[in-house]
Amino acid sequence: MATFMKMVANGDILSIALKKYKCFIPNGSILVSRDYSISAKNHENYDIIITGGGMVGTTLACALANNRKLECKKILLLESGRQFEYKFEEKYSNRVVALNQQTRTLFSSIGAWQHIKATRYCTVQKMQVWDACSDAMIVFNEDYLTKEIAYIVENDLLLHAVNKQLTDKENVNVIYNSKIENIKLPKTLEENAQIQLQDGTKYKAKLLIGADGVNSLVRQTMGTQYVKWDYNQMAIVATLKLSEPTENIVAWQRFLPAGPIALLPLTNCLSSLVWSLPTTEAKRLLKVSEEEFVDDINNALWKVYPKDGIVESGMRALQQLLEGLSLQTGVIKQLQPSVSAIIEGSRAAFPLQFGHSVSYVQTGTVLVGDAAHRVHPLAGQGVNLGFGDVTVLVQLLAEAVVNGAPLGDMTYLRKYETLRQRYNVPMMFTIDALHRLYKGTAAPIVLARSLGLQLTNAIPVIKKALIEHASGQIGNR
């Protein structure tokens, strides 16, 4: 990890990353080009409009309405999809997220955690990450088994829990099946954001929040620079039956030459799979029989890859060095589970991409969640970054209100952007760099990543910092 950190410091990762990126300013005028002047009078008036009722947008609406300094604000949540109906099923959903401590705090504060708790979730107390091409491994939280690192929750249940809290909030109006025809953003603080739906209804608000996901219309209308690239990878998800029941509290992640495979605990017999693979390989695995798929998973978890001479000797040198510094090197490797079957029909795949909006805000307009940033799921951070956005934005809007500032005031929006980018950007580039580092089997890369893993394991302080970052504890300072 030391090598890696140095790379970060030198900006190497950034340059690696930037070499590949496609950078473009989307043409917002596609939507706003029709000369369209609306008289502000026939607009229904709100203080805040949120576009996108996904996990992040819905949680934001709830957190805003829940804040005592913002409870007087009229909020409109526009979701283009149908109204979501949750029906409890014994069978687990194949879409789950790993929530960190900070996200859990947010959910407790809006009262949604109680519904999750009353239904089901699984606590992760340990994380073991290991390398397929060397002996390197890293264990998080080995010494603090009492501490909880993450919580595995189904997406559906999470959205349901938040929706349940939202129904009590009188000042929030949710409109489903709302297809946006036109967005007009404010240019000055005195203006309103204006939205027209395809059915002709018009709304205006002092603040427009884009929570409309990776292809955000709000972001496109802002015309902000968006940096993105495809990984040419897909993530396969599935619900897995373990060969034998265990006390399932460990999140497993193995770095393979083709991409990482991760198992997240659901119950003592079930785990959830997130496996990143080159697109062609992923497509093949979607087609093979379930038995063959299970064999492939076990292979990915257990197959011994040829070790590399250079890597081995490099590792030995490191070992000596660390012993010289009297740092701990050996860790007890716990054996990973084997998989006996997959829950029928739970296999699915999603394309992976990296995307980051260069700015998150402009007067009266702000982006949150995937609308602002999209990461590789290998660190399970995607939606946590979005929930972190929610926490910080709500705090700053509350501050704006008690300082008598309009909601669209850049003083507060820019602070949100600074705080979130200071947290999100290093996280995103770390995740991206990890992905790049772990993709190849060429000796120098394997050596670098082995050394990185060994070093973090040996230096408790770095490891602690990594855990804290991953669990969002140092995000807002």
Place this chain on the structure above:
Amino acid sequence: MRTIKSLSLRPMSTGFTLRNRLSEQIQEITKCDPPKKPTVDPATVEHHSKLSNKWWNVNGELRALHALNPLRVQFVRDGLANVGFKVECPYLPLKGIKILDVGCGGGVLSEPLARIGADVTGIDASSELITAAKEHAALDPSLDGKLNYIETVIEDYAPDNKETFNVIVASEVIEHVNDKELFLKCCISTMKPGGSIFLTTLNKTLPSWLGGIIAAENVLKLVPKGTHDWNKFITPAEMQSLLETYGCKTKLIHGMFYNPLRNEWFWMTSTAINYALHAVKRKRQE
């Protein structure tokens, strides 16, 4: 480096004003009778009036004044809490408070105070600024009935409005005033016993001369030359003793500094350049 951070917030800029307006203003100024309005400096009124259409451009000439709002609104809120005012409505923390904003200009501070529940009267000597303030307030329906702007000067306004207000605010004003004693006396007379006065201004120190005039006006050109007359600056001690003369006890003095690169203000312990002061008017029996 510190000196650079000081700044005058009310620049007296020319250059973008139309000539005919300038002559109108000169006429206006010659009309006004200096001995009768000794607290106002006619030259200052003229220069600020010229800024009226720029007054609400948050990125324009007055960006530093806009950027000061979070600090000074917080100063008023916290100051009132310190003297026992209880907030009943979390989003209207100044509900029930009557404020006089002396030298309100275009209303940059009056508006946020009104938005958090206060009933604000803003007075300014410049008719253009009062017009600008009224026009801007009309853009936000939530301010309806909360703001009252009057074109007047404190010594004319005070006699008919004795002991009317809970709070007097004079932010970035007193450094432009000629007769500070009369100014403070008039301000304080409009205040109810037990009420609070909040002032922000520039100190009269070597750093404030270096920072506020030499650096801000000449080197960094943050504000046009000639904005400030250092002789009109007042030290916290002088201010405190004047306030004491008119029956006010100083509760708190805070230093402030400005970072021009980020257009952001911070509290600091040193009052060497900019400072904020909170004093409370004694009740009669005290």
